[in-house]
């Protein structure tokens with residue numbers, strides 16, 4: 001790079017340098033145009049700009065910047081562009097870059113690739129991390145502004161969406177509320193201004209939502225016939241969960257209890273991996289086995305899984321799904337893992353609650369695909385929706401499932417360690433309105449447990465334990 005810069009500034013370039021610089025620029029531009037609104041397209045655009053800058057081709061640099069500007073307006077890559085820009089500005093103002101990258105992840109909860117990029121930048125800039133209060137503050141926006149809206153489906157059980165989760169990302173001083181108005185669900189609040197960046201009309205046509213509309217002072221959902229909506233405020237996000245008509249029918253069919261089992265991870269997100277085992281696959285297998293047993297033992301109940309194939313389901317969608325179908329309880333199944341050799345493996349069960357346990361924070365960061373810094377962000381957010389009775393009921397469910405799963409596992413591995421029921425900040429549990437737990441059924445990275453997980457007998461024993469815990473909790477509910 002120095003040779004090129006020097007030759008431009010002092011001597012004028014030799015033909016070779018000029019040609020190779022031009023070739024690099026043409027190549028990067030070609031890649032950028034071809035890749036379009038993807039993370040690769042953003043990377044190529046940055047290389048294009050850099051090549052133009054190095055070759056001193058001002059017009060090309062402006063073209064690359066205009067192209068980047070266009071990408072920034074594309075929702076699919078807006079987060080990636082924000083993080084890329086934060087990285088470029090990091091040498092000048094690392095603190096501002098930290099804030100920009102931090103905010104980017106808050107507004108893109110389902111963009112795993114962007115979260116990973118942001119997390120890397122936040123790690124590099126850790127020394128410049130602003131105090132928590134500054135990270136928590138929404139900046140100096142007067143009033144309340146909503147500039148971004150996301151619509152997530154939750155139709156993972158049947159072809160037809162059973163519900164929809166709509167997220168609004170408020171900035172400034174917001175006190176949003178949602179209320180039903182005929183066939184509409186209207187979100188408004190004092191001083192609310194809905195930015196023109198939110199589409200005027202967004203046809204949804206699934207999961208109980210016909211369309212989403214922007215008014216200057218409100219966001220309006222047009223609900224399908226028979227659909228109902230509930231809203232709650234998570235601070236950085238305002239959540240509206242819509243249950244489609246079909247879900248009400250399902251409840252009306254007379255199912256006594258509705259159990260939702262959530263096999264962790266899936267698709268490209270395979271979770272932990274060790275000894276030929278993928279967490280996503282083992283979790284799905286355990287969930288299917290447990291679901292079959294619960295259905296057999298509680299014939300009047302309905303048991304549904306948040307995924308039945310090896311596919312990606314957003315963390316947001318899992319709890320939203322359980323809310324949408326009106327589940328009585330939610331059990332998310334995972335397998336534990338650690339980067340360092342594991343001395344004590346075993347079974348751990350978590351309820352959603354604040355914690356300062358370092359191990360729990362690290363595990364939550366792994367499961368949430370975020371940094372520890374962001375897990376503490378979720379803690380802050382949870383403080384607003386924290387309900388003591390919800391924690392208490394979740395703890396009862398956790399105790400039953402934990403005890404029975406441990407007993408089940410010990411039928412095959414008599415020494416299987418008991419790591420206990422703990423609190424942690426799992427994103428997948430945030431917003432669930434029923435007793436909700438996350439089970440780490442064994443340690444994938446503990447060789448004895450991995451070997452056992454390869455066998456049908458151990459999987460069936462764990463699944464029978466999970467099912468037993470669920471059955472016991474339901475019996476306790478019915479006895480009330």
Ligand SMILES: [Zn+2]
Nearest residue numbers: 264271334335
């Ligand atoms: Zn997991």
